[in-house]
Ligand SMILES: Nc1ncnc2c1ncn2[C@@H]1O[C@H](COP(=O)(O)OP(=O)(O)OP(=O)(O)O)[C@@H](O)[C@H]1O
């Protein structure tokens with residue numbers, strides 16, 4: 190092997206990487222928030238909703254979880270224009286990723302909702318609370334608390350999966366890597382640096398999530 | 410007019426008839442103890458009285474609300490009828506104070522300040538003022554049950570239902586909960602209580618009701634009931650629980 194590493198070529202394009210990193214972060218944050226809301230609502234619908242609603246939500250979840258993310262993304266970005274819906278790359282990415290994460294999140298939160306003892310719900314009814322009040326004040330917090338570790342892992346997977354949006358030319362971190370690669374042909378250096386950045390991001394998220402856990406759920 | 414009137418109440422789970430024509434009136438201020446074998450329908454009767462279970466026939470009136478009438482406002486009824494379960498059912502993620510103030514704040518829209526005042530009043534009644542900021546899992550079973558009673562009292566109910574609230578407790582913790590019940594009794598609270606504590610029923614109840622096979626088999630004033638059972642079923646039940 191007679192190869193000299195030249196990481197300098199990569200770091201001289203740091204501004205491109207930085208712009209990509211910002212989009213990756215933005216996509217991740219928006220999608221995690223949207224996915225959590227979608228997932229929670231869907232979990233509630235699957236657990237407490239009428240039959241027709243349960244079935245529709247269940248179908249959404251199954252379709253999403255049994256098709257590749259990249260196909261979903263292409264369907265939204267390249268397919269929808271045929272129906273007259275034209276989205277820019279970033280919007281299509283946020284939409285697809287949120288809908289995708291929502292499906293996975295709803296299965297996780299649903300397990301949490303089902304673990305809440307029926308007696309808790311009954312105690313709420315006995316005190317005169319409405320169904321939505323019981324959900325909000327009695328059920329939601331313990332359900333999110335028990336499912337938090339699974340949710341956090343799912344969110345980190347999502348952050349890593351955002352790299353797929355480069356395929357519709359959204360200018361995320363991985364897209365930046367491809368640009369630098371085509372300019373410098375330093376494949377190993379570029380992808381090693383980008384892998385390092387994703388790794389650092391994932392670790393940072395892990396630390397943030399565990400800090401948030403103690404803030405939100407760690408009483409005493 | 411009685412506070413509670415059950416007329417020919419029939420409750421079925423599928424084909425299993427659990428209440429088979431129960432008629433029972435409870436006057437305001439009266440304390441009615443309900444006893445009977447496991448499966449005789451005691452819990453079900455209480456749960457029907459605050460509308461947690463729907464009935465198939467007959468009628469149940471609480472105050473001036475017929476709770477089995479179509480469109481009856483069950484939530485309004487439940488605000489006036491407290492129920493305490495054997496298993497406490499406190500909300501584990503909320504402090505004692507928040508457990509107590511939740512329904513006053515959310516259901517009655519009482520201000521935070523007033524709700525906290527109520528919490529402090531009812532906690533004093535059950536002798537747990539110092540536990541206001543504790544979480545349920547740091548309390549003993551007896552303390553948790555007293556908080557559960559306080560939580561119901563915070564809604565200022567006209568009627569309290571107690572379903573074997575001492576059955577899950579270690580024997581040495583039963584007394585502290587019964588003391589709270591006795592205090593409530595002396596303040597004139599109307600109560601229907603399912604209990605296995607025959608001594609307590611004899612001491613505190615105005616009337617004792619013996620349920621058997623989904624029916625009110627026999628009832629009488631606490632003074633005479635235990636000494637002169639009329640039916641063989643009650644006789645054998647009493648001899649089983651008293652010895
Ligand atoms: N949700 C339910 N679904 C089906 N059957 C039920 C339900 N709740 C109670 N039952 C049945 O109704 C009957 C009476 O139950 P209930 O709980 O009222 O008895 P109980 O007198 O309170 O007994 P225990 O002393 O064991 O608490 C039992 O046969 C029980 O299996």
Ligand SMILES: [Mg+2]
Pocket residue numbers: 451452453572573
């Ligand atoms: Mg029972």
